Amino acid sequence: MKSSLVLSKRSWIIFGLKTVIIASAFFLAFLLRFDFQIPGAQWRIFLEMVLPVLLIKHAIFWGFGLSHGWWRYVSLADVFDVFKANLAASLAVVLYVVFVHGVAGVPRSVLILDGVFCFLFSCGVRFLTRAFRENYFPRLRARSLNQKRVLIVGAGQAGQMLVREIRSNPDIDKTVAGFVDDDAEKQGRRFQGFKVLGGQERLAELCAREKIDEVIIAIPSATGKQLRKIVERCQGAGVAFKTLPGVGDLIEGRVTIQQVRPVDVEDLLGRDMVRIEVDRIKAFLGGKRVLVTGAAGSIGSEICRQVARFGPAKLVLFDNAESPLFYVEKELGEAFPDIPVAAIIGDVRYRARVEAIFDEFQPQVVFHAAAYKHVPMMEHNPAEAANNNVRGTKIIADAAHVFKAESFVMISTDKAVNPTNIMGATKRAAELYVQDLSRRSKTQYVTVRFGNVLGSAGSVVPIFKSQIAAGGPIKVTHPEVTRFFMTIPEATQLVLQAGSMGKGGEIFLLDMGEPVKILNLAEQLIRLSGMRPYEDVEIVFTGLRPGEKLYEELLLAGEGIMPTAHEKIRVARAAFCEPQILARQIEELYQAERAMDMERVRALLRTIVPEYQPPEPGNPAYEQLFVEPDRRQNQEGVVIRLADRRHRRGRVAGEKAG
Incomplete structure (x- = not known):
């Protein structure tokens, strides 16, 4: 009962937000078309059209599934879906104007601008939601729940995948402080919103400065010798350390926070992955x-x-x-x-x-x-x-x-x-x-x-x-x-x-x-x-x-x-x-x-x-x-x-x- 009630509240919030987006886009189209001085006749057209436009676009968006899903996980694939839904909705509005309302008095530029603004607003609100969830919200949550601050060693594909999961999964009790990577071209740059703070030789210094609780070694291809050096630095800094299982998990796409585990002696012996025919x-x-x-x-x-x-x-x-x-x-x-x-x-x-x-x-x-x-x-x-x-x-x-x-x-x-x-x-x-x-x-x-x-x-x-x-x-x-x-x-x-x-x-x-x-x-x-x-x-x-x-x-x-x-x-x-x-x-x-x-x-x-x-x-x-x-x-x-x-x-x- 409780989950269905939460779902109902969320649906109403999304419905209300979309109503604001659709109406705002339509209104802004009129404002821009008439240089922010809408004539009285156009005000009447706006008021006559706004309700049909809301009904048409809500129906089209619902049919394309835009009333469902989680905005915190929005991606480029979702942008393409939003584009298709807005294109269909704009065409439906044009058909309504032509066959129902009548084209007299409705500027064509308003219909084009409305489609553009509605698409931009629909995408913008989703990305703002994701940005808040992945950046500002985790910091608030980390302070309130006293989450562990982690430093990721390795700013490559595996490290970035881990960061994405840590930021998007509210059940993970960790917050990322940044990356450490020996690649000089990566140092000082940002990946997934977090800075590469320096090379591995600065690991102890960075752990102390950033108040790190745990180091995650995200270099699946690291040799035993390389891993031993990282482990020695972590031990010298007095912080806990964990690692990914190996390069096979990266290849198979299984690099998730659930695969992070304590470093074992097998890792330090540096046995390379076996190639078999x-x-x-x-x-x-x-x-x-x-x-x-x-x-x-x-x-x-x-x-x-x-x-x-x-x-x-x-x-x-x-x-x-x-x-x-x-x-x-x-x-x-x-x-x-x-x-x-x-x-x-x-x-x-x-x-x-x-x-x-x-x-x-x-x-x-x-x-x-x-x-x-x-x-x-x-x-x-x-x-x-x-x-x-x-x-x-x-x-x-x-x-x-x-x-x-x-x-x-x-x-x-x-x-x-x-x-x-x-x-x-x-x-x-x-x-x-x-x-x-x-x-x-x-x-x-x-x-x-x-x-x-x-x-x-x-x-x-x-x-x-x-x-x-x-x-x-x-x-x-x-x-x-x-x-x-x-x-x-x-x-x-x-x-x-x-x-x-x-x-x-x-x-x-x-x-x-x-x-x-x-x-x-x-x-x-x-x-x-x-x-x-x-x-x-x-x-x-x-x-x-x-x-x-x-x-x-x-x-x-x-x-x-x-x-x-x-x-x-x-x-x-x-x-x-x-x-x-x-x-x-x-x-x-x-x-x-x-x-x-x-x-x-x-x-x-x-x-x-x-x-x-x-x-x-x-x-x-x-x-x-x-x-x-x-x-x-x-x-x-x-x-x-x-x-x-x-x-x-x-x-x-x-x-x-x-």
Whole structure:
């Protein structure tokens, strides 16, 4: 009842305002025609005509929808509608004069001037309303409601879109103070009514001068390095800061105030948007039967989402984790209702189950993402690691060969390169088997090797966030430890790209960018949480865990490396093994697993993967991995050697005991 009453009042106000506009335009036309001295005879004509003109124009304007809509959102498209309505109304008035009133005594110039003035007044009142709503009214409202004053970094398209929405949406509790932009040509100019106050180097000064509560970074194409500089300046100024999701949202037209979010660590790492060859991947996956093992995991589930975008004939999800698989199936069913999805509970180590699944669904493309991945845990469970990562891969790969799948894509890891741990050694052994099988099968077997993914289950970022939420301390294994990182969507999109490029036997290496020092990552996360490292949240060093390296690699010596047509994917030369020897070694490994002979499992892994150097005292190769002088130096230029690490671990343990 209340909304209808408000609508009724508003309609009457608009009706009254239009009556004034129509009558004023008609009267002004007479005034100008007769030099502001209207003769008595023309006064009579005006009084005779004004009511018919009002009725005609109200009827025409109503028919064109000008009695509806919101003037605060008026645009050039609305001006064109007003022009068409006024043209039609003026023609209707002319027809009335000719056929009803009679042309005698009615100056033609009055009819022309009336049409012009009515159009100008109709547009003018709308733009004045918008100008008031977007300029003067927000200032009054900001003062009355104590709205946050925001500074927009970036006066480009994204920043201007945000300003337009902030000004036009009364529910947004923000008011814009201005822009900051490094483009010298933009500085000092006004965009959307707000001035570019200066460059980013003046950010702290401007925040203090303009009493800024929040900075919004509206540069979707900003690199991680650029974003880090802006964030550091905001932190130095002591103001809150948020950002836009990325350039994809700008392209899709989704840049709105609802998409503004806090800056996350993924933004600061500076991962560029992935370019994928949509047509090529569509030909690779479109209309195909696709099987994904490990489909409930972080990587496997994202592979399922990405595959579903390309319209497979059927998507088979294979995992032994019941509840996570249920949620992935549910999500895919809601997001892609037209794609048949089958969720299969099973274990890649159960050959009969795997072969039954292949026999039933006849997959054409297989993505093998099922694996045990946690390094310290696998050090204590070597038999299970070998059974799942090596034997499980062998069973899936063999099934793809027997049932004539077209393509098989194995997900591997940088930890398979010069492995110092069980997990890496088992993944390298699986790589060797898949490469060997590719030489004697019509199925195209390829391996995709990459590093850590941000946000995956058990990865460092969620762990650090939970430690910060608990008040600290953040536990870092070593002050010099570095890792490669990429986002889950980036990794999976490149997996699909690499899979579509494979001819069989390749190891594709994804461009991981620059390695990230974990200590720096921890410090950035603390700052992004609004706290100070070492003051609000402590960082402690716990020592490298069993099997961990200070740094990871993506390439083995002798593998060689070649570029591909994709700038973020390279290919390594395949390794050659004697098939009979490799098959016998893997069978012996399986028997050692069954017997739970841990020492035998480790020994066989060293035989299958000669570069595997487990963390054993006195192992010179292992020592060299940790202390390569030209790469592993701390800020003072002193090499942190294994002995230093052991000393620090002992000191930390002593402090805990004390």
